[in-house]
Amino acid sequence: MTHLRDFSPDPVPPTAPAPSPARRRGLRATALVAASVLAAGLLGVVVAGGGTATAGAVGAGSYTETRPAGALLPKGCGAISTNPRVFTTADAPAGAIPTNDWWSSLIWKRNNCTGSEVLHAHPLAAKAENNGLGLSYTTTPAISGTATGVGEFHYPYTEDVRVGMPGLSAPVVKAAGWTDWTVTADWSDGSRTMRATIGHGLPFSYYTVSGGTAQLTTAGTPTVWRNSGATIGFTVRGHDYVAYAPTGATWTVNGTGISSTLAGKGYFSVAALPGGGDRAALADTYARYAHAHVTGTRMSYTYDPSAGTVRTTYAFTTTPREGSETKTVVALYPHQWRSLTGATPISPTYVSARGAMRVLTGVPSFTTTMRFTGLLPEVPAVGDSSGADLSTVTGYLNAEQGNPEGLSGPDTYWAGKGLGRAARLAEIADQLGQTSVRDAALNAMRNRLTNWLTAGSGEAGQLFYYDRNWGTLIGYPASYGADEDLNDHHFHYGYFIAAAATLAKFDPGWADDSRYGGMVDLLIRDANNYDRADSRFPYLRDFDIYAGHDWASGLAPFFAGNNQESSSEGMNFANALIQWGQATGDTAVRDAGVYLWTTQSAAISEYWFDVYDQNFPAAFGHKTVGMVWGDGGSYSTWFSAAPEMIQGINMLPITGGHLYLGDFPEYVKANYAELVTNKGGPPTVWQDIVWEFLALGDGEQALRNFRANSGFTSEEGESKAHTFHWIRNLAALGTVDTTVTANHPLAKVFVKNGARTYVASNITARPLTVTFSNGVTLAVPAGKTATSGAYTWSGGNATGGGTVPTGPPPTVTPTPTPTTASPTPTTASPGPTSTGTPLKPVRYLRSGGGLDGTAGTSGTVNVAAANGNHDGTPTNPQVFTATGLTGTYTGGATAFDLAVDAGTAVGNGVQIRVSYDLTGNGSVERVETYRYFATDPVPGAERYRQTQGLLSSTGTLGNLSGGTVRVEVWNAIGGAPTILGVGNSSTVTLPYGS
Incomplete structure (x- = not known):
């Protein structure tokens, strides 16, 4: 075991570095990836030789694919060191396998070669055994140590019920599927098969079986408080559970065993109730969603610099096993429910190792909104x-x-x-x-x-x-x-x-x-x-x-699950x-x-x-x-x-x-x-x-x-x-001061004796004006840091560093009332321009085909379906054009930020080409085609940006003199149209100054 507790009072000063x-x-765990999934060259430009390449060049840098002599690789049970997919089913998702998740010991086995370590999902904990899935809902902490010395608290796994099938004995439990915070485990012994899905925040666990019936085995004789048709409610070890079978099925109790033939339909669910409320009423509420099995979860986030917020949506995909209900029940951690937007939890709450988990019923998703309060390269002098x-x-x-x-x-x-x-x-x-x-x-x-x-x-x-x-x-x-x-x-x-x-x-x-x-x-x-x-x-x-935080470990070889120290x-x-x-x-x-x-x-x-x-x-x-x-x-x-x-x-x-x-x-x-x-x-x-x-x-x-x-x-x-x-x-x-945010990520506000100091760092090559949420503005020169009180300039962009200029302090302009910055792309502001009619680098895609220097009314246009593969070739594009542009090339690169949404369509990919006619004479000197952006099948705009990377480019950029810039947006792949935001939501930023 690599990590042992060593309670020596002082660290060993490393000559050859020692533990710090x-x-x-x-x-912790690891990412498992099938060799067949990764073709040669995926990491960069790999040297000739394909799969046997020993090194990959990435720009001037490189990595090796030849393991250094004596270097260790991940290890585990059986052949996992060379084939980490030995514990996945044939239909498991392709690509790299999650390694540091709460459930990773199911797929990366080391000490338990047949099942899993304890999987702390909250509010439930689970453990895969060869004959089923153990469930635990622990509500009383175990506390050790002292209040002034080393001490611990744990809500240890203690099995309440094991869910399986009569006679089930799988030689190994495998991972059959996973999404952002769920996992599906697979049991198969040749004649019987069971799959179970569990996840963070899910009071339910969901099951499908074939070749047999459902069997619940409780830790001690259960107290049954409801047994009506397809629903049975019971208490074991002081915790309330409800099992929901298909319509037409019944449950039979025999000692510590609870079984159902499931009316031959092969699906059911089991829920733990939070306790402390009307359990019968809560069981009825949960029943509405019991057969909307959660089969997928997905998180999406949006950072809005103008508002200084991060908006995160947690969405659920469900499969109705019967009926038409598609919503679900979910329990939220404290960091989630404190920032919950547009929903109201019900009572009572679940006990967890992270505090009270509040419950939402009948939701397809939920959203949190958190304030991003900014950071700095360093505190200012x-x-x-x-x-x-x-x-x-x-x-x-x-x-x-x-x-x-x-x-x-x-x-x-x-x-x-x-x-x-x-x-x-x-x-x-x-x-x-x-x-x-x-x-x-x-x-x-x-x-x-x-x-x-x-x-x-x-x-x-x-x-x-x-x-x-x-x-x-x-x-x-x-x-x-x-x-x-x-x-x-x-x-x-x-x-x-x-x-x-x-x-x-x-x-x-x-x-x-x-x-x-x-x-x-x-x-x-x-x-x-x-x-x-x-x-x-x-x-x-x-x-x-x-859970909202990192895990240092994924193997979880300790009964307490994953851990993170720093x-x-x-x-x-x-x-x-x-x-x-x-x-x-x-x-x-x-x-x-x-x-x-x-x-x-x-x-x-x-x-x-x-x-x-x-x-x-x-x-x-x-x-x-x-x-x-x-x-x-x-x-x-x-x-x-x-x-x-x-x-x-x-x-x-x-x-x-x-x-x-x-x-x-x-x-x-x-x-x-x-x-x-x-x-x-x-x-x-x-x-x-x-x-x-x-x-x-x-x-x-x-x-x-x-x-x-x-x-x-x-x-x-x-x-x-x-x-x-x-x-x-x-x-x-x-x-x-966390009450004030800024429309720039490298900005912070401090307060002393009621007086605020505003700080912002501009590491771009152009001046920047930062607007704070209380209306204060701060002008920051290119490559510098500015403060509103005792002030300093710092930073630099040129090789060898910048200088510390002299001159007046930065301007601080308070406004009478707080204002909200108008929508802008998330790249740095271009700053002030020269007098006259300067070129505006940020161009807005406008309805009607304009590529204007000012934002318009929010709207959308449809980008036609590809209905074929048009990667790199504009086909039925939406075209936006700006003419008569004059500006000095700054040496930078084109940037863009497009709002695109394919709705629920699967397999769409939107693409952009930017063409520069530097003199407006009809001769195009520079063409840039970017890799297409694969849109997700979740309604709501996503951001397609230049970070997707160049697919191809021809020609070179130079100064604009009455020039023309043409932007084409089309679907490279997919059979459905894509919605493109225009007016004020999609921009192209040109690498030009006045």
Whole structure:
């Protein structure tokens, strides 16, 4: 077993790096991919040789497909190491197999080679045995430890009932299907077959059988309180269940056995009731939906920059086994029901390891709306600009110039920690005009990243290996089970991506897809693939869509299920996506990061911090946990019993993407107070991490702590320069203000003594005006960060970094009343233009075929069905044209953002071509055709953007002089029309200035 609890009080300082906080969090699962699914070349431009290729080139970077000597691969029962699909049925979904889900032990078996480990779905837990599916609804927590030391709470699996068939004895239980938060298990013994579907938030489990009848076996003699026709209600171990057979069927009770012939129809469902209400009435309510079997689930999200919100819809697909009902019953976690939009839960609630789960009945879907409160590359330097503090931080910075990475080990985790440290130093040094330190940090990151992202470069054998069978990219040397357990990829790779984002701001050429951007994108896709159409990796591997947070483990070899320790390193990954997407103009990556960041920050507040004091059992006694388990939580870590580390592991790394930690300032102070109580005094290790966290609730106290004890030893990923910069400036800024959002992702509001400071970072090459939700506007120069009070400029776009200009402070314009920004594309604002009649780069697709510089009335047009394959060839397109355009080519690329909806049609794909006639003489100098976008069969607009990638291009761009731009939109595939939003909902952004 890789991870053992070691409660030594201090970490071992690594020479060859040893376990550090984030790094030993439990075992997790993996992405299983059939070799036949992945043809050669899917990861990039693979060298000649097809399936036997040893390396793949991705721009200037590369990965290897030859496993390094001695490197470990995922392991499991039987032939799973070489064929991870041995535990799936023949009709299981194609593509990469989810690995870090709550149910992954069903498909990736290691200790239990016939069934599964405990599957904590909530409100139910389940366990696959060879003769059926065990169900448990535990409502009483088991609590161990003390309120001031290591302690745990669990709602352990204790079987109430096993659902199966008489005589069923499957040699192995396989995975037959899975969707975003459900799984279907398959039992077959040659004469009998049963399939069961379970899922997060589902009080029901659904069954189909053939070759036999239904058999429920209870843990003790059940108390039957209803047995009427096709419905039986019973209580076992104090928990109420209802089983629903088809119309015409009956149930027979014999001791602990409950059976039904199902009237020969072969389907039924079993529901657990929440308890505490009128169970008979609730059983009647549930009966209406009992035969609308949930057969699919799907999440979709939309980030609206103008409103500063993330809207997430959780949709259910059902198959009516009888009748016409298609809606269902669902239980929502606290992070969901606190943000629920347009629906009202019923009472009573379910007990769960995450707190009370509220129930919706008769719904096809539900939607949450959460506020995205923004983040920053780094907190701004707003303190004393010319005194002792400036001298202090400058001294700390200069001391780091020779080794910005600090301790940087050979493996992906410790190398990542070093990259994160250097990135913080680069951001701060740039703010303060310390260009030599900044450039030293940038060079260190560039060298380190380039080495890792180029297979065979030689240094320390550091490279990435792609395994086709498992559908995963493993960095070697690996550590903490990232290879054989596929642990922690989001933790490790988040540091790489965040450092690449900082480097991209100063050296955009390095980040281009033709160089190393493509390899960075592969790291993103491996850990949390944001593109459903990409079958090379599972969709959101490490993120549990319904639970709202990452899992570090998927194997779940412990009775408590999956686990995750460092929620803050999971947030480092989400922050990295936002920063990388913003730096490279990839809005699909940015928006995925915003979704992950916003959803998970809400989950962390609930399940790691319990800021509302409603979710942890009252007798647990702690205000925070170091680890969340499938069935509970624990005030502990994998590596230390020190309170600083138990609490600090969910704080580090401290970055401008971790300001969510300060969303509840009073909780911050309470969390710190618990640490001092449990420690019996102030922190003696990881003081920097703890004080930086405290600064989000009480910056003045944190600064006093630093000044009184500045001789502390920094945590391995920290530096004195960053710690002092963070604490000193938060003491000046105050606490984060979550009541105000912005129409730009890199923006934040702080408040101190009732006065707000507005901050925004513009890492584009054009000026930007940021509008906040209370009507305040902030003008931000190109490549800079601006604040509304004591101010600074920072950042840069050119290779080698920017400069720190002098001049007046940025403009802050409050408006009399709050305003809502008009709909704009999710790319950065183009900023002010020159006088006269300047070219407007953002062009709106208008009804009637215009491609105008101003938005029109919202509307739609129909794009004709393809009725054939027209990939790359415009066929019956909708055409939009702009003429008489004059502008200077900026050297950038075309961007577009189209609202497209194929309704419920399956198999449609919409495509765009953009043509440039630079002088308007009828001769087209540049044609760009983009890969088609496969629309989903769910009504509602999706966003088709340039991130889908170029299919082909001809010619070159140059300056426009009375030129013409023509946009064609058509269906490349599919037999149904597609709705295209026009007026104000679809745009093309031209790479031109005035």
